[in-house]
Amino acid sequence: MPKVEIRSESCKACEYCVVTCPNKVLAIGEANNSKGYHYVVPANPDACIGCKLCAIVCPDAAIEVYK
Amino acid sequence: MEKIYTRPSTIREGATSGFCPGCMHSTVHKLVAEVIDELGIANKVMTVWGVGCCILGSGYTTHDSFGSPHGRACAMASAYKRCNPDEIVYSYQGDGDLASIGIAETIYAANRGENFTVIFINNSTYGMTGGQMAPTTLVGQKATTAPKGRDPQQHGYPVHVCELLATLQAPAYLERVTCLDAKNVIKTKAAIKKAFQNQIDGKGFSLVEIMSNCPTNWGMTPLETLEYMKEHTLKEFPLGVFRDR
Numbered sequence: 117m118p119k120v121e122i123r124s125e126s127c128k129a130c131e132y133c134v135v136t137c138p139n140k141v142l143a144i145g146e147a148n149n150s151k152g153y154h155y156v157v158p159a160n161p162d163a164c165i166g167c168k169l170c171a172i173v174c175p176d177a178a179i180e181v182y183k
Numbered sequence: 184m185e186k187i188y189t190r191p192s193t194i195r196e197g198a199t200s201g202f203c204p205g206c207m208h209s210t211v212h213k214l215v216a217e218v219i220d221e222l223g224i225a226n227k228v229m230t231v232w233g234v235g236c237c238i239l240g241s242g243y244t245t246h247d248s249f250g251s252p253h254g255r256a257c258a259m260a261s262a263y264k265r266c267n268p269d270e271i272v273y274s275y276q277g278d279g280d281l282a283s284i285g286i287a288e289t290i291y292a293a294n295r296g297e298n299f300t301v302i303f304i305n306n307s308t309y310g311m312t313g314g315q316m317a318p319t320t321l322v323g324q325k326a327t328t329a330p331k332g333r334d335p336q337q338h339g340y341p342v343h344v345c346e347l348l349a350t351l352q353a354p355a356y357l358e359r360v361t362c363l364d365a366k367n368v369i370k371t372k373a374a375i376k377k378a379f380q381n382q383i384d385g386k387g388f389s390l391v392e393i394m395s396n397c398p399t400n401w402g403m404t405p406l407e408t409l410e411y412m413k414e415h416t417l418k419e420f421p422l423g424v425f426r427d428r
Binding site: 123126132136169174176179182183 | 184187188190191194199200202203204205207208213364369406
């Protein structure tokens, strides 16, 4: 089953992946990373289809996709 | 389960780019690193940094690189490529560097058809120095040195680098792209790859202009900059291929 992993220390919470994901898998999380950003988390992981669009738009290469 | 997308190998492990959240400089650094991985040229690539935010990439990627004086990246890349014709050389410059103080070096490197690649980030402002008006600032767009917006009577009109260089005979490849959504990021990567492939094939001067944003100096959230770019930036700077041979 496809899944996404977020490198929480690299995420800057720009939200590009959140608005790009066709299935609304990703959301801004509540926890902070060491730089103070509310990093993105897979809030709805079961809906992931492994399309990689989130990883493609991520400026900071913070997303890894498995399929 | 197989990993189908991971960060390119030439981004320093554990590194976080120094760019602001949502800055497309980061996206372009990632794309350049991916292209270098795919072409298998990591051990013979040389980056020539311009002056500005772009040089924040020097600690982010592991490519060999050197910085140039403000605006002179195209001149230094010309010299380096002529001395080391077997290496793959690219300059990475912003609009405050390439289109302003460095416009002469850029035009003459293009006119000589120097065989290197230029990655040109156009975010229509001077990012690192605090949002001053750049040659590419849109008419009406506010900047710290144009608080009422760019006035053509006083400041002239935005400079279109691709159109300018397309009047010359020598350049091999000129394209303007953007990174504002997944479709365009894929197109941008294809353009960057072509620009590097042209150099490997010895075709000559290739320049990719990437329309970008500056959330910090535009005073917007990253998502708001995407809307601004769709409504304003891309109308002033239409995307497309201006030269391909």
